Every structure is written in C-alpha cells, then in structure tokens.
Amino acid sequence: MKKLLWSLLPLMTFAAWGFGQDRLTPPGKIKKPQMSDTIKANMYADNWFILYINGELVAVDSIKFIPHNVVSVDILPSYPMTIAVMAKDNADPMTGMEYANTNIGDAGFILKFGDGTVTNAKWKAKRFSWGPIDRDTTNPRVEKLPIPENWFAVDFDDSQWGFAKEYTEEQVGPKQPYFEHDFKGAKFIWTDDIELDNTVIFRHVVKSPPDGKTRPDFSNLNNVVPASPPKKPRR
Numbered sequence: 614m615k616k617l618l619w620s621l622l623p624l625m626t627f628a629a630w631g632f633g634q635d636r637l638t639p640p641g642k643i644k645k646p647q648m649s650d651t652i653k654a655n656m657y658a659d660n661w662f663i664l665y666i667n668g669e670l671v672a673v674d675s676i677k678f679i680p681h682n683v684v685s686v687d688i689l690p691s692y693p694m695t696i697a698v699m700a701k702d703n704a705d706p707m708t709g710m711e712y713a714n715t716n717i718g719d720a721g722f723i724l725k726f727g728d729g730t731v732t733n734a735k736w737k738a739k740r741f742s743w744g745p746i747d748r749d750t751t752n753p754r755v756e757k758l759p760i761p762e763n764w765f766a767v768d769f770d771d772s773q774w775g776f777a778k779e780y781t782e783e784q785v786g787p788k789q790p791y792f793e794h795d796f797k798g799a800k801f802i803w804t805d806d807i808e809l810d811n812t813v814i815f816r817h818v819v820k821s822p823p824d825g826k827t828r829p830d831f832s833n834l835n836n837v838v839p840a841s842p843p844k845k846p847r848r
C-alpha cells in the first residue's frame with residue numbers, strides 16, 4: 614500500500630498543482646494568465662470604429678465601409694475598465710453624405726463583452742462631426758469639433774459630456790454577421806441624431822465585472838515574476 618502511494622505521489626502533486634494553482638501561487642507572485650482568463654469582446658459598427666481599453670488600443674474595425682462586419686477579439690480584462698470608442702458613419706468629410714453625395718446615411722454601434730459589459734444609455738457620448746446641416750442636401754455642409762488628443766485616456770475628463778441614446782435593432786437594421794454573434798442584453802447606441810452625427814466618441818467605465826465573477830488582476834504583469842509550476846518530484 615505504502616509503495617503504491619509513493620508511486621502515485623508525482624501524479625497527485627501534479628494534479629494538486631493543476632487544480633489548485635491559485636492556492637499554490639507563492640505570495641507576491643501571480644500566475645500567468647491563461648486563455649481561460651480572457652473574455653470575448655464583440656463589436657458591430659455602422660460603419661467603423663476604433664476601441665481603446667484602459668488607454669491602450671485594443672481593436673480597429675478592419676472594414677471601413679461595407680460589408681458590415683462584426684469584430685470579435687479576446688481581451689484580458691482588468692478593473693476598473695475604461696472603454697473608449699470612436700465610431701464613424703461612412704460620410705464624405707466635406708458633405709457628410711455618402712454614395713457620391715446622394716445619401717445621408719445612418720449609423721449605430723453595439724458592444725458586448727463576455728463579462729456582461731454592454732452598450733446602453735449609461736455610456737457617455739459626444740459628436741465631433743455632423744452634417745449635412747439642416748439636412749440640406751443641395752448645399753451640404755458639415756460642422757466639426759477638434760478631437761481631443763487624449764480622448765481615449767483613462768483620466769480624460771468627460772464629465773461635461775452627455776449620454777448615448779439607445780436605438781432599436783429595427784432603427785439600425787444590422788446585417789447578417791450581427792445575428793451570428795452574442796449581443797444579448799446590449800443596446801445599439803449613437804448620439805442624438807443617428808443620421809446626421811457622423812463621427813462620435815463613446816466612453817464608459819466598468820467598475821467591477823458585471824457578471825460578479827472574481828478575476829485575477831493581471832494589470833501589473835510586466836512588473837512581477839510569474840509563478841512557475843513546481844518541478845515534478847524525482848522518483
């Protein structure tokens with residue numbers, strides 16, 4: 614019996630490390646993040662977006678105009694999580710119109726993260742380019758505001774900004790790829806005028822995981838030596 618236990622020891626030690634890695638992680642060290650620590654980030658924009666999380670560039674919509682695509686990437690969350698999105702409706706910068714200045718065109722943006730983070734009217738929103746002013750398509754003009762250099766920074770002051778407006782799926786009319794991804798619980802958002810507002814920025818802070826799950830904080834990963842698994846004992 615004793616002999617049998619001894620022969621099983623390496624296996625048991627390895628199993629204990631595998632199942633209880635958190636418990637065995639020495640104090641002051643953190644384990645290396647695994648793919649199981651990541652969450653999926655799904656985004657759909659009519660027509661384009663760029664996404665920053667905690668001041669870092671995370672995703673760029675790879676298709677500027679059409680076809681309408683979903684961008685789905687893995688992210689390693691850390692909280693509080695500051696999300697900043699610049700979204701653009703396809704529009705000629707001089708006229709605010711598209712398809713050779715024949716169409717005003719409408720917009721829309723939606724996002725869902727695997728931790729339950731979703732777009733809704735709690736997000737801050739501001740327009741930076743809009744037109745054609747007064748919907749005048751015969752003499753179309755646009756108005757714009759300079760885009761702040763640090764609009765994606767964690768400490769950017771958006772306290773004077775208004776909030777996003779929610780739009781229904783019917784109003785935005787998303788194309789097929791949207792229905793093939795998980796956006797349950799998320800709302801389409803834009804600023805007040807989904808047709809004329811052509812460049813907008815959204816910002817939102819997620820204080821803690823909306824799904825209530827406890828997740829390791831990997832934000833300081835570059836400044837620690839990650840814990841390595843214990844060596845297998847020799848026979």
Ligand SMILES: [Ca+2]
Binds near residue numbers: 703709718719810
């Ligand atoms: Ca438009």
Ligand SMILES: [Ca+2]
Binds near residue numbers: 659660703718719720
């Ligand atoms: Ca559009």
